[in-house]
Amino acid sequence: MQQKKRRSSKPGGKLSEQLKVMAFYERFEHLVALALTFIISVIVVVALFRLCWDVIELLLLKSFDPLDHNVFQTIFGGIMTLLIAMEFKHSILAASRRHHNIIQVQTVLLISLLALSRKFIILDLATVSAGKIASLAAALLALGCVYWLIRLCWQLTRREASTEDTPEIKGD
Numbered sequence: 001m002q003q004k005k006r007r008s009s010k011p012g013g014k015l016s017e018q019l020k021v022m023a024f025y026e027r028f029e030h031l032v033a034l035a036l037t038f039i040i041s042v043i044v045v046v047a048l049f050r051l052c053w054d055v056i057e058l059l060l061l062k063s064f065d066p067l068d069h070n071v072f073q074t075i076f077g078g079i080m081t082l083l084i085a086m087e088f089k090h091s092i093l094a095a096s097r098r099h100h101n102i103i104q105v106q107t108v109l110l111i112s113l114l115a116l117s118r119k120f121i122i123l124d125l126a127t128v129s130a131g132k133i134a135s136l137a138a139a140l141l142a143l144g145c146v147y148w149l150i151r152l153c154w155q156l157t158r159r160e161a162s163t164e165d166t167p168e169i170k171g172d
Contacts, residue, residue, distance in 0.1 A: 030096055033093075033095055033096035044086060051081075058075070076121045084115055087110060091107040113144060116143065117140070
């Protein structure tokens, strides 16, 4: 006979049970992650509201021309800001759920790549020097290469771990 797991009848019972077994610093880290998640959620809601307002304003008050560079910068800059904030919140949630003890390097690199991509979208090419564009491009390329190398190492490690777990089958 299987026994069913008892669910806590108290609200937040699962959280309080988890907090009992955590060390002091782990509890502190968990509470900070929850606070950051709440703050970033508020930022995402405000940014989404602002993006919707900008789109409505562009549609009703001005002629919506997505080929106009200023319109493109406004809309896609707002979209990229939302994507960056949501990815950041997702990484904090994963850490708070103890899927990962710390924010993974891959996530930090991905957020950095998104932020630099956003920077390229909102750049005003008329006012930015070629040196600044080249340095941003070099940073983007470097981050992309590091991200690719880390993913490659992770995939190779995973592949090696899976081949070690499976027994070899020898033919006749």
